[in-house]
Amino acid sequence: MMSMDLDGLAAELGRCLQASGDRLVTAESCTGGWIAKCMTDIAGSSAWLDRGFVTYSNDAKQEMLGVGADTLAQQGAVSEAVVREMACGALTRSRATLAVAVSGIAGPGGGTPAKPIGTVCFGWARAGQVKAETQMFAGDRDQVRRQSVAHALRVLITDWAHA
Incomplete structure (x- = not known):
């Protein structure tokens, strides 16, 4: 299991993207650009971050991103359907070959019995392929967001950024 060191995860993802020739686009809601920030902390990231x-x-x-009003109304912003559309929309509205999307409830408010605080949905896409999943994270707002960024980076490294 990789550590929670966001700088290390971002550097590793950068190496993977460089090796695979992929370019990344991020579509972020609850993380507020934190994934992109981690990636741009790496010198030379313009080679693989679009x-x-x-x-x-x-x-x-x-x-x-072209997320459907019907999708938002029927599924809610924190849903696998929405992050799939976010990831696909980011891909089509960029020059990237790989997209990550995140939408969640970081707290301290906004949770419901069906979607409690700590519920975070992730989407990943490349041409002809899209995947989404939901994770539950514990902690305060900062901890939920940090865990979300780390998870998004880890999955990009292990499942997506390989030639």
């Missing part, structure tokens, strides 16, 4: 979208509001998800 851009990042911070789409915190539902309007931004629709306008910038």
